[in-house]
Amino acid sequence: MSEATLHAERAAASVRLERALVVLGIVALIAAPFVIYPIFVMKMLCFALFACAFNLLLGYTGLLSFGHAAFFGGAAYFCAYAVKAWGWPPEAGILLGTAGAAGMGLVMGFLAIRRQGIYFSMITLALAQMFYFFCVQAPFTEGEDGIQGVPRGHLFGVVDLNVAMNMYFFVLAVFLIGVFAIWRIVNSPFGMILRSIRENENRAISLGYSVGRYKLAAFVMSAALAGFAGATKTIVFQFATLTDVTWQMSGEVILMTLLGGIGTMVGPVAGAGLVVGLENTLATSGFPVTIATGLIFMVCVLVFRRGIVGEVYARWLGWRAGGKNS
Amino acid sequence: MTMIFGIPIQALLGQLLVGLINGSFYAMLSLGLAVIFGLLRIINFAHGALYMLGAFIGYLLLVHLGIGYWPALVLVPLVVGLFGMAVERLALSHLYRLDPLYGLLFTFGLALVIEGVFRYYYGVSGNPYAVPALLAGGTNLGFMFLPNYRGWVVAASLIVCIGTWLLIEKTRLGSYLRAATENPELVQAFGVNVPLLLTLTYGLGAALAGLAGILAAPVYQVSPLMGSDLIIVVFAVVVVGGMGSILGAIVTGYMLGLAEGLTKVFYPEASNLVVFVIMAIVLLLRPAGLFGRDA
Numbered sequence: 001m002s003e004a005t006l007h008a009e010r011a012a013a014s015v016r017l018e019r020a021l022v023v024l025g026i027v028a029l030i031a032a033p034f035v036i037y038p039i040f041v042m043k044m045l046c047f048a049l050f051a052c053a054f055n056l057l058l059g060y061t062g063l064l065s066f067g068h069a070a071f072f073g074g075a076a077y078f079c080a081y082a083v084k085a086w087g088w089p090p091e092a093g094i095l096l097g098t099a100g101a102a103g104m105g106l107v108m109g110f111l112a113i114r115r116q117g118i119y120f121s122m123i124t125l126a127l128a129q130m131f132y133f134f135c136v137q138a139p140f141t142e143g144e145d146g147i148q149g150v151p152r153g154h155l156f157g158v159v160d161l162n163v164a165m166n167m168y169f170f171v172l173a174v175f176l177i178g179v180f181a182i183w184r185i186v187n188s189p190f191g192m193i194l195r196s197i198r199e200n201e202n203r204a205i206s207l208g209y210s211v212g213r214y215k216l217a218a219f220v221m222s223a224a225l226a227g228f229a230g231a232t233k234t235i236v237f238q239f240a241t242l243t244d245v246t247w248q249m250s251g252e253v254i255l256m257t258l259l260g261g262i263g264t265m266v267g268p269v270a271g272a273g274l275v276v277g278l279e280n281t282l283a284t285s286g287f288p289v290t291i292a293t294g295l296i297f298m299v300c301v302l303v304f305r306r307g308i309v310g311e312v313y314a315r316w317l318g319w320r321a322g323g324k325n326s
Numbered sequence: 327m328t329m330i331f332g333i334p335i336q337a338l339l340g341q342l343l344v345g346l347i348n349g350s351f352y353a354m355l356s357l358g359l360a361v362i363f364g365l366l367r368i369i370n371f372a373h374g375a376l377y378m379l380g381a382f383i384g385y386l387l388l389v390h391l392g393i394g395y396w397p398a399l400v401l402v403p404l405v406v407g408l409f410g411m412a413v414e415r416l417a418l419s420h421l422y423r424l425d426p427l428y429g430l431l432f433t434f435g436l437a438l439v440i441e442g443v444f445r446y447y448y449g450v451s452g453n454p455y456a457v458p459a460l461l462a463g464g465t466n467l468g469f470m471f472l473p474n475y476r477g478w479v480v481a482a483s484l485i486v487c488i489g490t491w492l493l494i495e496k497t498r499l500g501s502y503l504r505a506a507t508e509n510p511e512l513v514q515a516f517g518v519n520v521p522l523l524l525t526l527t528y529g530l531g532a533a534l535a536g537l538a539g540i541l542a543a544p545v546y547q548v549s550p551l552m553g554s555d556l557i558i559v560v561f562a563v564v565v566v567g568g569m570g571s572i573l574g575a576i577v578t579g580y581m582l583g584l585a586e587g588l589t590k591v592f593y594p595e596a597s598n599l600v601v602f603v604i605m606a607i608v609l610l611l612r613p614a615g616l617f618g619r620d621a
Contacts, residue, residue, distance in 0.1 A: 064427045111606055114613040118369050118426050119565060123609065126562040130602035137595060247558060251434060258431065290442030297435025301428050302417060 014313065021266055026176070033168045039236070042168060044276045045175040046233040051256040051268035052182050053225030058254075059263030060186050061218045062198030064121045066250050067108065067128025068226050071101040073244030074131060075227030080147040080240035081140055090153045090161060094174075094231040101227020102220050104131070109219030113212055116201070125247060132245045146241030150234060167236060174232045178225050183265060185221060194218050226253075248290075255293055258300050261307030270309055338591050339470040345587015346580065347476055347545060350483035351377075351538055353579025355560045356567065357487055358534035360575040361494070364507050365527045368418060368429030374557025375437040376532050378550060380406050380539025382444060385455050385548045395458035395544070402540040403533035410532025414525045422524075437554065444550035452547020479541055486537060487576045490530075494572055503527065562605040567617050574617025 032041045050072050057063045075097030083093040112123040135141045142148075152161035161167045185191050196204045197211055205211050234240045243249065252275065260271025275293075282289050300307070306314055355373055362370045370376075380402050387393040387401065413436065421429050457475045464473040494500040506513045506520055514520045539553075546552055560579075567578030582601050589600040596603075608616060 064430070111609050114609050115565070118363075118430060121427065121430060122369065122561040122565055123605070125558055126565065126602050126605055129558045130599055133598040133602075137598075247554075251438070254431065254434075288442045288446045290438050290445065294435040294438030294440075294442055297438065298417070298432055301432040301435065302420060305424075305428065 017316075018265070025266075025269075029172055029175075033165060038164050038168045040276075040280065042171045042236045043233070044273050045171050046229050046236065047253075047256065047276050048269040048272035049175050049178040049229035049232075050226050051253050051260070051272045052179055052265075053222050053229060054253045055257045055262065055264075055268045056182050056185065056225065057218055057222040058257060059267075060191060060198065061194045061215060062201075063113075063215065063219070064254070065112075065124040065219070065222070066121045066247070066254070067124035067126075067131075068223075068253050069245050069247065069249035070108065070128035070131040071105060071223040071226040072230035072233075072253070073135070073240070073242075073246075073249065074104055075101040075230040076234040076240035076244050077135065077141055077147065078227075079231035079234045080150045083153065083235070084147060084150045085140075089157065090155055090235045094228065094235065097231025097234070098224050098228045101230065102224035105220040105223025105227075106216070109216045109223070113215045113219065125250065128245070128250060129247060132242070132247070135242060135245050141240075141242070144242065146239055148239045150238045150240070152235055152238060161235065171232060171236060174228065178228055179265075179269075182225065186265070190214075190217075251297075252293070255297055255300075257307075258305075259296060259307055261310030261313075264307070264309045264313065267307050267309035271307065274308075333591055336470060341587045341591045342584060343470075343472070343476060343587070344590070345584045346480055347583070348586060349580040349583020350480055351542055351556065351579075352560055352563050352583050353487055353576045354483050354534055354538040354541075355556065356563045356575040356579045357490055357572065358531040358538075359560065359564055360567075360569045360572055361490070361534070362528055362531035363569045364572075365503060366414075366418065366422070366429070366524055367426050368421070368433065369426065369561075370528075370531060371430055371433040371557065372413075372437040372440065373433075373531070373535050373560070374553030374555075375440040376406055376410065376535035376553070377539040377542070377556065378444065378553030379409070379440060380536030381455070381543040381546075381548045381552060382448075382539075382550075383536070384540040384543050385453055388455065395540075398540055399537070403537040406536025406539070407529040407533030411525050411529035413532075414528035418528065419521065419524065437557075441550055441554060448550060450549065450551055452549040452552075455543040455548050457544045475544055479545060482541055483538075486534065490534065491572050491576065559601050562601050566601075566605050566608045566615055568615025570615075571617045574615075578616060 029041070029045075032038075050068070054065065054068050057065055057068075077097075078100040079093040079097035082088040082096045083090060088096070108124060108127045111127065112120050115123060136143065152167065154160055155166070155170055159166050159170070161170060186194075193204065193209055193214055196207075197209075197214060201211055204214075230244060233244075256271035256275045257268045258271070259274060260269065261267025278292065279289055282292055304311065355377060359370055359373055362368060362373075383402050383405055384395070384398040387398050388395075393401065417432060417436075418429065421432060461475040461478050464471050465477070466472075492500075494503060502513065502518050502523060506518070506523055510520050542552070563578055563582050564575065566582065567574045569575065582604065585604060586597055586600055590597040
């Protein structure tokens, strides 16, 4: 069998596997709230969408943002404020949070893409920290307490989100819409150009693409989707606090993506599930979460750079996940 | 009382001194970052954690072994430097061939572990570290009152910064270092042990962070969180200065510390934000940084 057909077979096998995984995953998620505590699954779903949005930038554009907490937590604040103080319905609050995160992404992205590589990461981190300090001082975030007691309300004025199952299937819908959007972006001609920037930025420039605009567009989309996840989380948990805008949160989403597999569609979902699950387990054991997180980071970088899903793909299908040269 | 722009001059000078002290630490830490980045091409996220480690080792030496400030000033950088060299040998040396982002992620994990361990054992509250007897009290300069220890911190940081600059620009070891930054293969071919040089460089950067930590111990409270908040500001400093030049890193550190002090006088609410705002402005006007060579 020639190398080319072998490659085609492997690609087809990988597509088949992914389809099977997706169908299996959706069935499992529909069944999940009847087996597992729904709030826990909802938390996983929100973080999974957050990690997928982050992966759009790191995995498919090659940009490591160290400030994604600003979008996740910022959108949470916008949504919480609109719903609680102005009495907006939940769907409007989530849209406002998403739009706010996109706007912040536009400003932060515009500044950050002026430098490349490692500097890009440091700038996003610094700008997100600036937003954190802003949130500490601004009156509308209610400081250390955060915005508490956000009403879940009625979706489109009809569906009562205070019913646990309604809330769950709404979050599942948000998650599926978000992931579908990312899948469409990644596999569109636009997504191909993003990948070319990841692989070789100078060549993309010499081919005539205005790389800066593509990077900014990817940054804004990633920020908006991260905001979508953050605003939805606010409706679920009925609060927005400083925790979601800290640099630790930015680190956490990187860990989820790295652990699951940078540049794979399924990886960040798996990573988010594992990290949220691990934190839940550790919370009762007394072992500090920070140490566990740090250790996983170090082990992943040293021996496990493809992540769990990336490693599975590589072992079973001989398929090399995109992402950074590992 | 003399007033400048409606502010008592004492208050102004007092805040400028605070700014200068903060600037001293920004300068020492961004210097270490620049030295490490210059040769290893790694952004050391653990730099803040190493600074905290320095302060904590000083504190533990005093509490458990009764070893005071002056011996600690020598011991702490040694211990932190050795720790850094071990980290470089065991882990970082395996990452040089990869994208620099992996170095950032590894050192981020390391920072979390170091911070987590100290938080686990010592909580988040600060522990006071007494000013050494020799430097207790203060001096009246006529126009302001200068606490002796703060004067010493500014002087010591200047000595450290200038000393490091001289080491790199004027000595034989420094010339190897600069040559290895330009072309490591060629320098290796001339018979210089480049891997050893890399280990020593990371050790030097770590020792600088540790020294900054023990200097900071009597000024700020010794707390497990003291490093992580500082490191992000230092990253902004590094973006403003650009890491191409050692001198640039030092000057930018002091400048931004002073800018922060001034903001505290005129618009205290923004004093946390000012460094980041300056960073944003510099990015708009001069994306490569004030002293940067790489675009």
